[in-house]
Amino acid sequence: MISIKDIARAADVSHSTVSRALRNSPLVNPETSQRIRTIAQEKGYRVSAVGRSLVNRRTDTIGVVVTSIADPFNAEVVSGIEEIALTHGYSLLLATCHSDPNREMLAVQSFYERRVDGILVSSSRVGSLYRPMLADMKVPIIFINSHHPDEDMFSVTIDNHNAGLQATRHLVQLGHKRIGYLGNQFGLQADTQRFAGYRSALEEVDIGFDPELVVHGNGGPENAKTATARLLALANPPTALFCFNDMSAFGAMCAAREHGLAIPSDLSIVGLDDLLLSSYTEPALTTIRQPKHEMGRLAAGTLFQLLSGNSPERFISMRGELIVRKSTVPPTSSADAVSTNYQKSSARV
Amino acid sequence: MISIKDIARAADVSHSTVSRALRNSPLVNPETSQRIRTIAQEKGYRVSAVGRSLVNRRTDTIGVVVTSIADPFNAEVVSGIEEIALTHGYSLLLATCHSDPNREMLAVQSFYERRVDGILVSSSRVGSLYRPMLADMKVPIIFINSHHPDEDMFSVTIDNHNAGLQATRHLVQLGHKRIGYLGNQFGLQADTQRFAGYRSALEEVDIGFDPELVVHGNGGPENAKTATARLLALANPPTALFCFNDMSAFGAMCAAREHGLAIPSDLSIVGLDDLLLSSYTEPALTTIRQPKHEMGRLAAGTLFQLLSGNSPERFISMRGELIVRKSTVPPTSSADAVSTNYQKSSARV
DNA sequence: GAGATCATTGCACACGTGTTCATAGTAAAA
DNA sequence: TTTTACTATGAACACGTGTGCAATGATCTC
Numbered sequence: 001m002i003s004i005k006d007i008a009r010a011a012d013v014s015h016s017t018v019s020r021a022l023r024n025s026p027l028v029n030p031e032t033s034q035r036i037r038t039i040a041q042e043k044g045y046r047v048s049a050v051g052r053s054l055v056n057r058r059t060d061t062i063g064v065v066v067t068s069i070a071d072p073f074n075a076e077v078v079s080g081i082e083e084i085a086l087t088h089g090y091s092l093l094l095a096t097c098h099s100d101p102n103r104e105m106l107a108v109q110s111f112y113e114r115r116v117d118g119i120l121v122s123s124s125r126v127g128s129l130y131r132p133m134l135a136d137m138k139v140p141i142i143f144i145n146s147h148h149p150d151e152d153m154f155s156v157t158i159d160n161h162n163a164g165l166q167a168t169r170h171l172v173q174l175g176h177k178r179i180g181y182l183g184n185q186f187g188l189q190a191d192t193q194r195f196a197g198y199r200s201a202l203e204e205v206d207i208g209f210d211p212e213l214v215v216h217g218n219g220g221p222e223n224a225k226t227a228t229a230r231l232l233a234l235a236n237p238p239t240a241l242f243c244f245n246d247m248s249a250f251g252a253m254c255a256a257r258e259h260g261l262a263i264p265s266d267l268s269i270v271g272l273d274d275l276l277l278s279s280y281t282e283p284a285l286t287t288i289r290q291p292k293h294e295m296g297r298l299a300a301g302t303l304f305q306l307l308s309g310n311s312p313e314r315f316i317s318m319r320g321e322l323i324v325r326k327s328t329v330p331p332t333s334s335a336d337a338v339s340t341n342y343q344k345s346s347a348r349v
Numbered sequence: 350m351i352s353i354k355d356i357a358r359a360a361d362v363s364h365s366t367v368s369r370a371l372r373n374s375p376l377v378n379p380e381t382s383q384r385i386r387t388i389a390q391e392k393g394y395r396v397s398a399v400g401r402s403l404v405n406r407r408t409d410t411i412g413v414v415v416t417s418i419a420d421p422f423n424a425e426v427v428s429g430i431e432e433i434a435l436t437h438g439y440s441l442l443l444a445t446c447h448s449d450p451n452r453e454m455l456a457v458q459s460f461y462e463r464r465v466d467g468i469l470v471s472s473s474r475v476g477s478l479y480r481p482m483l484a485d486m487k488v489p490i491i492f493i494n495s496h497h498p499d500e501d502m503f504s505v506t507i508d509n510h511n512a513g514l515q516a517t518r519h520l521v522q523l524g525h526k527r528i529g530y531l532g533n534q535f536g537l538q539a540d541t542q543r544f545a546g547y548r549s550a551l552e553e554v555d556i557g558f559d560p561e562l563v564v565h566g567n568g569g570p571e572n573a574k575t576a577t578a579r580l581l582a583l584a585n586p587p588t589a590l591f592c593f594n595d596m597s598a599f600g601a602m603c604a605a606r607e608h609g610l611a612i613p614s615d616l617s618i619v620g621l622d623d624l625l626l627s628s629y630t631e632p633a634l635t636t637i638r639q640p641k642h643e644m645g646r647l648a649a650g651t652l653f654q655l656l657s658g659n660s661p662e663r664f665i666s667m668r669g670e671l672i673v674r675k676s677t678v679p680p681t682s683s684a685d686a687v688s689t690n691y692q693k694s695s696a697r698v
Numbered sequence: 699g700a701g702a703t704c705a706t707t708g709c710a711c712a713c714g715t716g717t718t719c720a721t722a723g724t725a726a727a728a
Numbered sequence: 729t730t731t732t733a734c735t736a737t738g739a740a741c742a743c744g745t746g747t748g749c750a751a752t753g754a755t756c757t758c
Contacts (some may be wrong), residue, residue: 001406001487005716014738019716044485049463050402051714054743057350059399061463062444070625072421072429079419082445091459093410094443096431110440114398114410136393138350146730221629248630257631276419280570280599282606282631352744363708368746378706400744403713 002045003120010043011036018029024048055288061113062303063093065104066122071219072275073245073292077122077144080296090117098186101126105133112137118303120144123190127153140306144299146189147315154297154306156316160190162243163288163320164197167270170286170322171240172205175330176268180213180231180238182224182248191216191244194272198242213238217248224251232259232267239267239331246271246278246287253281253327268328283326290320351394359392360385362669371396375493384428403462411652412442412460414453415446415471420568421624422594422641426471426493429645437653440464448534454482461486467652469493472539476502489655493648495538496664500562503655505648509539512637512669513546513591519635519671520589521554528564529580529587531573531597540565541591543621547591562587566597573600581608581616588616588680595620595627595636602630602676617677621669632675639669 004022009016013032020028021036028036053059064081066074082092093116095107104126113121119141124130124139127148134141134152143155171179181198184191195214202209215231217223224243228251231237243249249271256267263269263283274289298316305312353371357364362381369377370385377385402408413430415423431441442465444456453475460468469488473479476497483490483501492504520528530547533540544563551558564580566572573592577600580586592598598620605616612618612632620627623638647665654661 001714005714010535015715016717017737017740019714020737023716027736032736046458046462046486048714050399050408051743052716053399054403054714054745055716057743068428069418069431070421070424072419072424075419075421078443079417079445082418082443089496091463092443094427094431094441096428109395112394114440137395221625247626250626254629276570277596277599277626280603282602350744354744364745365709365747366707368744369707372746376706381706397744400713401746403715403744404746406713 002043003048003051004045004148007039007045010039030253058117059115060089061091061093061096061107061112061114061116062118062300063116064120065095065097065107065111065124067099068096069094072247072277073163073273073290074122074290076275077296077299080293080298081120081300082296084297084300084304085294097125099125099188101129105129108133108141108161110266111337112139117307118142120299120303121146124148125188126191140179140303142299142303144295144301147151148256149315154302154312154314154317156295156302157190158290158295158318158320161197161200163272163290164194166197166322167194167242167272167288168198168201169204170324170328171242171268171270172201172207174185174240174268174328176238177331178209178210178213178236178238178240179207180215180241182227182231182241182252183214183216184219184244184248185229186216194244204323217244217251219245220245221247221254222252224248225255228252228255230257232261238327240269241267242270242272243300244272246273246275249285249287249327250281253285264327264329265332268331270328274323279325281327286325286328287323288320289323291318294318351392352397353394356385356388356392356394356540359388382628407466408464409438410440410442410463410465411467411469411649412444412457412463412465412469413469414444414446414456414460414473416448417445418443421626422537422622422639423471423595425624425641426645426648429642429647430469430649431645432642433646433653446474448472448474450478454478457482457490458625460495461488466656467491469648469652470495472537473497474537476538489652491648491652493644498664503651503661503663505644505651505667506539507639507644507667507669509542509665510546510549512621512639513543514550515546515669515671516543516591516621516637517547517550517671518553519677520591520619521550521556523589523617523677525587525589526556526680527559527562527566527585527587527589528556529590531576531580531590531592531601532563532565533566533568533593533597566593567598568594568596569599570596570600570603573597574604577601577604578608581605589677590616591616591619593621595622595624595634598627598634598636598676599630602634613676613678614681617680619677623672628674630676635674635677636672637669640667643667 003017008018018036021033045223085092097103099109122144122145124143127146147155147157215227217227243252249269252269253263256263261267271285271287274287278285278287302312353364357367359623367385370382434441446452447651458488471493473492473495476495494506496504496506564576566576592601598618601618602612610616620634620636623636627634627636651661
């Protein structure tokens with residue numbers, strides 16, 4: 001592994017001059033500079049970022065923590081982050097935590113030891129615990145998809161309440177009265193807020209909330225499938241279903257088919273995310289589009305603002321957009337009838 | 350930012366002793382060691398990996414280059430890599446190159462400057478050009494999903510020829526005679542080999558190869574859709590289609606539906622990858638399963654073998670597994686008849 | 699009691715780079 | 729010719745950590 005000292009020796013100058021020459025410093029004679037660069041090229045020299053980082057006190061590296069990179073949502077977010085990082089000449093350290101708060105902390109600690117210039121965390125589960133940690137480590141940190149109203153906290157999210165509202169309103173406006181909610185793991189902030197939006201939409205039109213119609217998966221299709229199966233086995237099953245995300249919606253569609261139901265005629269389904277594949281399923285999925293790539297870009301942008309001494313917006317909240325495709329239709333009369341009957345006899349909660 | 354010198358001062362010892370104490374060296378008195386560790390904890394000290402890397406001449410970091418992290422195949426591979434890296438205490442630097450050979454080189458150069466301990470490249474497009482580069486930089490590099498028979502090259506792939514063979518044989522055995530191939534971008538190694546497998550399967554049963562039935566997308570659903578549309582507009586369209594990957598297959602299914610064809614009765618489709626969502630589509634996709642996660646694990650494992658001085662297997666080739674689901678059935682008699690007619694009049698290539 | 703062994707610690711250097719300051723040489727100004 | 733300004737370069741230190749070697753003091757052996 002060759003260093004500037006090696007080419008200094010070869011060019012018969014001091015390593016200081018080499019350092020300057022390779023960074024195009026105007027302080028060094030153009031001819032010597034050229035000579036040094038030629039030698040460096042011949043020897044295949046490449047500057048050591050670790051040596052440079054030590055003196056510059058920056059690594060040109062940012063750390064990204066996600067629950068799982070195999071989750072298309074996170075993949076898109078990371079893609080947006082990487083795009084912006086590249087334009088700033090930064091590299092990305094990636095770690096996954098699989099929704100384990102402990103692993104999330106370990107990942108952040110590891111990033112800190114590596115002296116990243118900033119950290120991005122998607123779907124954090126330990127947001128509040130960062131306060132003491134951040135006191136020690138003076139590293140800017142941006143949250144994506146989770147929001148923590150403390151000072152010195154930055155975040156980029158979509159308005160989850162509004163997303164739940166839009167999705168459920170769409171079903172309500174189609175005439176559905178018996179609308180289920182398929183959530184994510186209990187305690188996840190985004191889940192709580194989307195669920196709240198769902199309830200708000202029901203309240204707007206005085207549809208009673210039935211806790212029987214709420215089930216929870218884990219954001220993946222398999223658990224969504226079993227959760228949906230429970231829902232469909234009810235004496236009075238829903239005619240429409242709002243799913244926490246598109247992956248869950250796919251699982252729900254699968255469960256419905258296996259239960260002998262046709263989509264959308266027997267069960268309308270709304271997802272949330274608008275994944276690349278969501279428009280290619282049969283039927284194409286009605287969903288709330290989340291600007292995943294843009295969220296990644298904005299989060300990274302916020303970080304770089306911070307790094308360059310500016311004061312970016314503290315909390316960025318984006319709007320999801322309802323994309324109506326083929327998985328939602330008005331309820332069939334028979335289902336509607338059942339639903340109406342049930343309304344009469346069910347207690348309002 | 351506090352260093353060992355700061356706690357050395359606080360504990361009234363030399364920084365050497367601090368360094369030893371924090372690394373649990375038996376050379377230091379247990380009591381002083383404990384005292385030092387307590388002070389370090391109080392001050393929230395965390396070792397600087399950059400300082401340590403400089404002297405240890407290793408960064409405990411590996412670099413991963415993929416075409417796009419939003420591609421589920423790559424996401425799964427990276428997931429497998431990360432899993433193994435974690436068990437070795439390594440971190441992951443991630444870069445995307447979007448199939449641009451130039452960006453691929455830049456990413457590798459950037460990794461080298463950061464002095465990663467090893468590099469993994471998925472679906473490389475510049476394999477041969479690595480020879481001169483590797484001569485300079487003494488960094489182990491492993492290829493995933495592309496194979497380069499030079500010495501000093503390591504790779505993990507599936508047997509693409511066999512995968513194409515299996516997929517096409519499956520369609521042949523169902524009775525199809527007019528089988529299309531929907532490939533990836535021209536020149537990609539995996540595409541060439543899968544296509545060769547496709548042709549071998551046709552030759553086995555003396556089905557003539559018709560170049561009209563071969564189209565190319567770019568591995569994504571949108572281009573696959575338009576490419577498939579061209580195929581279906583033929584005077585004598587295929588009754589079955591082997592797609593380069595599942596993403597392409599989804600696009601093909603979409604195109605078929607828009608063309609008024611039912612799947613699988615009017616058009617059988619085989620994909621390749623077996624993505625998480627491939628079993629949740631309607632109909633569920635018949636495909637060749639690629640052990641993506643395992644490939645990532647094996648590639649990372651090979652790298653760590655290399656790093657620990659062992660001599661791992663140079664070329665690991667895995668077998669894809671045919672997963673028969675619902676998107677493939679024997680051709681309907683009418684389609685079969687057309688196909689047979691065509692056979693008679695078409696020239697063998 | 700003298701010498702030997704051992705435990706504990708500090709000094710000094712190394713890793714690769716950047717930067718301040720001083721110095722030597724050169725050209726311009728007086 | 730002398731003074732001044734400027735150009736080009738090197739010496740020295742810094743960044744944070746690890747380690748070989750020497751030194752100190754204590755304990756043990758004979």
